Amino acid sequence: MNILIAGATGYIGSHVTSLFRSKLLNVFTYNREGKVINQTEGSSSPSGNFHGYFDVIVNCARPHWSTHSPHEIADIEQNLLEQLDRLATVNATKIHTSGVWLFGKANRAELETFELKPLKAVQPDVETINKALRNGWSIVYCPSLVYGGDNCQLKRIIESLPDKTLQVAMPSDGYNQYVHVQDIATFYLLLVHNQPKPTQYFIAENQGYTPKEFAQLLHNADAVRSVTQVSSEEYESKHGDSATEVERLNLKLPVSQYFKPSKSIKRYIEESIWHQT
Numbered sequence: 156m157n158i159l160i161a162g163a164t165g166y167i168g169s170h171v172t173s174l175f176r177s178k179l180l181n182v183f184t185y186n187r188e189g190k191v192i193n194q195t196e197g198s199s200s201p202s203g204n205f206h207g208y209f210d211v212i213v214n215c216a217r218p219h220w221s222t223h224s225p226h227e228i229a230d231i232e233q234n235l236l237e238q239l240d241r242l243a244t245v246n247a248t249k250i251h252t253s254g255v256w257l258f259g260k261a262n263r264a265e266l267e268t269f270e271l272k273p274l275k276a277v278q279p280d281v282e283t284i285n286k287a288l289r290n291g292w293s294i295v296y297c298p299s300l301v302y303g304g305d306n307c308q309l310k311r312i313i314e315s316l317p318d319k320t321l322q323v324a325m326p327s328d329g330y331n332q333y334v335h336v337q338d339i340a341t342f343y344l345l346l347v348h349n350q351p352k353p354t355q356y357f358i359a360e361n362q363g364y365t366p367k368e369f370a371q372l373l374h375n376a377d378a379v380r381s382v383t384q385v386s387s388e389e390y391e392s393k394h395g396d397s398a399t400e401v402e403r404l405n406l407k408l409p410v411s412q413y414f415k416p417s418k419s420i421k422r423y424i425e426e427s428i429w430h431q432t
Contacts (some may be wrong), residue, residue: 158347159209161185161239162216167252167297167339170304171215174340175347183209183393185212185308189238209241211347212239212254213250214292220276229279235285249292250343252297253284255299255357259404267409269355272403274404276397293346298408299401302420303335309420313373319380323402324390327367330405335418342414356411360419366402376424 158175162168163184172194175182182194185202216235218228236251243249258266259274271281273404285296302309313319340360364372370382391399 156210158211159183161214168215170336171340211248215252225279251292256290274400293354321379324387325384327365332363333420357408358414360416
């Protein structure tokens with residue numbers, strides 16, 4: 156199989172690329188300049204040389220919200236998926252990475268049927284997902300927080316906190332699940348090898364936490380110095396309405412039967428996130 160990975164230098168994409176290469180798969184990557192890099196030879200070629208070439212395409216690329224508006228992100232993603240479609244064989248396995256914010260207002264029944272009920276910050280992504288599904292992409296919806304491995308997202312968030320103090324909006328009525336970045340990579344490898352029939356997947360550890368419970372986990376492990384409880388109004392005035400929506404995100408995900416996590420965020424934190432990966 157010829158495998159193409161977009162977003163290979165990003166957090167999730169770098170771990171997917173590393174795992175696929177360790178399994179001696181024929182891995183290529185797609186960069187921001189639209190070139191294809193052969194990971195075995197290190198050679199780089201224009202993507203136009205690879206039309207209809209790849210049996211598997213994995214898209215882990217996503218522009219960062221700090222540098223692009225929601226509409227700009229949607230436009231960039233749709234354009235990228237169109238470019239990647241040209242590089243796929245007719246019956247290629249195509250996997251697109253997305254997130255659970257697209258279901259931020261969904262109830263249990265809507266989650267079971269993958270009915271998109273997005274938070275405001277990702278409203279423009281609905282068209283991206285629907286178009287991708289029509290074009291034969293499988294969609295993997297990851298939790299808001301991915302942790303572990305190199306350049307751990309959780310560590311970066313904690314290191315960015317002023318005075319290592321974490322704010323929690325009260326009442327703490329959200330609920331979040333988490334996933335280790337290596338378990339994402341392993342799941343993508345399973346999809347490549349087994350190609351099960353469903354085209355959309357939620358992946359996450361079954362154990363979830365309210366924002367208050369999660370903050371307490373971090374505090375008990377001395378990962379944060381203190382936890383400050385504030386009203387929802389004060390939280391929103393400081394962090395904005397989008398951050399408040401995320402804080403209140405309350406989803407019990409119907410995790411795919413194919414996803415078998417090997418990690419636990421509770422254990423990861425308790426064993427000291429500053430020294431363990």
